[in-house]
Amino acid sequence: AQSVTQLDSQVPVFEEAPVELRCNYSSSVSVYLFWYVQYPNQGLQLLLKYLSGSTLVKGINGFEAEFNKSQTSFHLRKPSVHISDTAEYFCAVRVTGGGNKLTFGTGTQLKVEL
Amino acid sequence: EPEVTQTPSHQVTQMGQEVILRCVPISNHLYFYWYRQILGQKVEFLVSFYNNEISEKSEIFDDQFSVERPDGSNFTLKIRSTKLEDSAMYFCASMATGGSGNEQFFGPGTRLTVL
Incomplete structure (x- = not known):
């Protein structure tokens, strides 16, 4: 079975600062990895996904994530956040x-x- | 832009009552899903539906739950006799074609409150 751990339940950050949201997974088989975003009163929207190839994946709204197989991580980053x-x-x-x-x-x- | 819609946005019911949560997937999508999120917990898979039958279900999806695509556009989740622990946000999703790498498009959710 697979499991996903997001270590931080809340991350406060000032506008224009960088941010990293952490994700670690556990699986005995190969997996694809996804990040979704949910704005208030809206559904889940796909930000980016890793299927294969380059471990650095770029998504919408300036977000990117890096797949690290040895650390079983897929952390999400943005160099400068907005409100x-x-x-x-x-x-x-x-x-x-x-x-x-x-x-x-x-x-x-x-x-x-702000 | 096509989107998945869900009704109602909030449903309040008494324990033991039947509820039907409705979803309209994106037109021409073939795969349909229900997920739920109990407050403060993970989003959990309930069931997947393809070609008018359940293709996969979780252990949560017991005999109290059923899904249906009654008219080719709606996709419903029925809970026959609700329990307090069924209180959660229920998300519907649809996907155009098969393939583990394809995107599932989610609706805004229905918040079910069982009193």
Whole structure:
């Protein structure tokens, strides 16, 4: 079975500062990795995904994530955040070549302050 | 831009009552999912649905739960006899085609409160 750990439940950060949201996963088989964002009163929106190839993945809104197989991590980063980035961020995995269900972490609430 | 919609946004019910949560997936999508998130906990997979049948379900999805695609556009989740522990946010998702790397598009969720 797979599991995802998001170590920080809340991350406060000042506008224009860099941010890293941490995600670690556990799986006995190969997985694909995803980051989703949820703005207030909206559904989950895909930010980026890692399937294969380059371990540095760029997504929407200036976010990027790096897959580290040895550390089983997929941390999300943004060099300069904006107020509009305030949202809940979810890391998720899906088994390659298997069913399509996503296994999520508990989420990290990013709060950007002026 | 096409999106997944869910109704109602908030449902309050008494324990033991039946509830039906409704979802309209993106048109032409073939794969459908329900997930739920109990307050403060992880988003959990409930069930996946393809070609008019359940393709995978979690251990949470017991006999009290059922899914249906009654008319080719709606996708519903029914809970026959709600329990207090069913209180959660329920998310519907759809995906165009199969393949583990494809994107699932999520709706805004229905918050179910069981009293």
